[in-house]
Amino acid sequence: MKSIVPAGCCPECGMEKVQCKYNHFQNDDLTIDAWEHRCHNCGWRVTTAYRSDDEDLDLSTLDPQVCPYCNRSATA
Ligand SMILES: [Zn+2]
């Protein structure tokens, strides 16, 4: 599962070239939800990955399928 949507303006160069990318990996009992915002003009980039085996991950306060940068839902 993979999806890319436009995510507005870049904080670095100000161009409307940022894309929000979501990746979902499943491997036995390990699940990874990975988010990336990247500017296709200047290359600015931020990433976050939520691993189901990460003990610091508190699923009661956080939904791995919601982008931490733009709050869009991966399933929407
Ligand atoms: Zn940029």
Ligand SMILES: [Zn+2]
């Ligand atoms: Zn996003």
